[in-house]
Amino acid sequence: MFKDMLGHSRMKINFHTHTTVSDGMKTPEEAAALYKAAGYDAIALTDHYVFSAGGSLSGLKILSGAEYDTNLCCGEEGVYHILALGCARDPEIGSEKRLPAEKIVQKILEAGGTPVLAHPAWSLNQPRTALLLGDVAITEIYNSVSDAGESSRPYSGCFADLAACLGKPMLLLATDDTHYYAGNDETKCAVMVECAEDASESEILAAVRAGRFYATQGPEVHIAVEGDEIVVRSSPVSRISLFTNVAWADGYCSRGENLTEHRHKILPREKFVRAEVTDKDGKTAYTNYIVLRV
Ligand SMILES: [Zn+2]
Ligand SMILES: [Zn+2]
Structure with a gap:
């Protein structure tokens, strides 16, 4: 736990982590051990199209998660990657990868989860995406892996500001979207969530939805x-x-x-x-x- 300059207790969390369960290069246990050693209080396991339940691994709190995408490649088609955080059950979105983004969001909500629009800059999302996905209130302003592999659009501040100009100021996470674990995408970003040390997964996500956090690569x-x-x-x-x-x-x-x-x-x-x-x-x-x- 981190005590901030205002005296508030905060959990240090990476909400976007891939493992060998999909295309990440570390096992869930290895990823948990690595984040614990770096001072994190929790991570969400968000493997592609695989729902991971919450719990604990290697002594680190694990939040339930998954990432679903529309399996399109080009910005003009509308590429959507959507995190499902804190679902009470598998949202059963399947792996055919043909569901439209709005349907993915609906299924996440039906499973009690919190949908997050991942890496809009990397996906070439238009600001009006924020309006089309009306029930998605959270996005990523920074995504470490988008600058670690073969792409370099990690920063989505322009997307977020244009969406805010359209009347939808979204909540802004910074996540690692960890895949490679080779020095560029692991333990780089965190979301500092204001909550109690023994906060449950649902209490943590309620604090996130209420905007009680800042996102960071280091500073407060x-x-x-x-x-x-x-x-x-x-x-x-x-x-x-x-x-x-x-x-x-x-x-x-x-x-x-x-x-x-x-x-x-x-x-x-x-x-x-x-x-x-x-x-x-x-x-x-x-x-x-x-x-x-x-
Ligand atoms: Zn993604
Ligand atoms: Zn991802």
């Missing part, structure tokens, strides 16, 4: 509205940036050494805001959106 970050200002607080970083529906305005970025706070007076035209901070080693942390006005 928090965002709040205080009076007429946006305030970002972080561990010492070299850059703090704000992202809103306004393409450009003064005061959206601070650069320097050991920055721990950034303040910005809210502008009348700003509808939403989120923040990223990057430390001297280039590691970034991501807040969720705050909706300022609709």
Whole structure:
């Protein structure tokens, strides 16, 4: 467990992990041992088209999961990869890989799970995807493996901001989507979920759906509205940036050494805001959106 600068207890979790059960290069036990050694409190096993129940492995808490995709290859066809987190049972989506994305989402919800749109930048998803998949409120702003293999679109901030401009600010995870375990995609990202040390899987996912987390490659970050200002607080970083529906305005970025706070007076035209901070080693942390006005 991690105690943050505000005094809150947080679990460090990787919500997207593949193993030899599908196309990952480590067994579930090896993956669990590796994440435990790196200080994680839990991982979700999300093998392709294989439902994994929750429990524990190698002394690490395991969250139930799976990943389902539409088995298309090209952006203009609509490539969708959808994580099923915390299902109470196998959502029985089958392996024919021909279900439309909306049907996959429906089956995850029927199984009591939380659907997540994985790596929208890698999949070349259009921002309107966020509206088409109406019941999906969570996506990945960063996906480690998308920069570890033969692709390089790990960052989905532009997708998320355009979706927010369309009226749907999604919750933003950072995950490893671990496959290779060769130094580039394992133990790189975490979601820091505010919850009790003995939180159950359903309590952890309820905290995620409520947005009680930040996502990170290392730094700590928090965002709040205080009076007429946006305030970002972080561990010492070299850059703090704000992202809103306004393409450009003064005061959206601070650069320097050991920055721990950034303040910005809210502008009348700003509808939403989120923040990223990057430390001297280039590691970034991501807040969720705050909706300022609709
Ligand atoms: Zn995927
Ligand atoms: Zn994956």
